[in-house]
Amino acid sequence: MNVSFSKIARQNVTISEITSFHIGGDTVELSNQPRLMMRVAGEGMAREVDLNGSYVTGQLYANHVKLAAPRHAEPVMFWHGGAMTGVTWETTPDGRPGWQWLFLQAGYDVIVTDAVERGRASWSPFPQIYDTGPVFRTKEEAWSMYRVGARSSYAAREPYQGQRFPVSAFDALAAQLVPRWTTHDDMTLDAYQALLEKVGPVHLVAHSQGGWFALNMVRRVPHLVRSVVVIEPAGAPRLASEDVACMGDIPHLFIWGDFIDEVPSWKKYRAATDQYREVLAAAGKQTREMDLPVMGIRGNSHVPMMDDNSADIAALVVDWLAQNPGAAI
Structure with a gap:
């Protein structure tokens, strides 16, 4: 199947405004913390750093580019x-x-986020506020979980045959990886909800763990989601009949890459997502699955927005959005 982003009518991108902000979270007060004498810049004089006081926790970061x-x-x-x-x-x-x-070129204003405790959203002290430490992702785990190749093939950098991720740039991908916590789902959902309440309604495009958050969010604030595109979601919530009833008719698009049978975890994630999609479809909701290999687009990894045909996958999403713009509830 041949798809090209050049088929989308594009205009020169003229940006009117770029804003960024933090949203969500609470203030937490810490006491009985140590007072430290330390240098905080270069070879400057040491000074006292007092860790007692107020901290913001649970916020996320958003960058909004407006055409x-x-x-x-x-x-x-x-x-x-x-x-x-x-x-x-x-x-x-x-x-x-x-x-x-690419989506700016397709005529959409775009909002990019860093979730709670990721990137520019910042951390909170642990174990004083976060009750556990972070989890770190190794390059070996990324190689296998992103389905670039089998874990045993990492040392030799031998990808799956037909792999579309640019393997020569794998170290650049690994440099993007950040610590994360596995116990902050509720905090993250609350922050995402606050974000949608500030800027919604939106077309929501979410990847992997973000896809799980997105599928939960359409139950919370369906009136703020025009459509939802979930790219290889890391599972999906179980839907009750009352959940489906309150969701309105938000169009759902599910996208899957290649090599899923090679990684047991991804087979489980997909099974849970398929169950979610089948419940929606049985209720007459608008859903579509793009199984890229079945469509004749083979070789995509877990990160199709980075693969060598990333612009073509974007074109599929833009075309779907044009056909399924969503409707207010």
């Missing part, structure tokens, strides 16, 4: 996956335009 003449009423909002940040959407690891730019 001078957008061609669509609602923006596209991007949510990243686990151990990742909004960099996912900005530029590919080998330097090609990311989906942020």
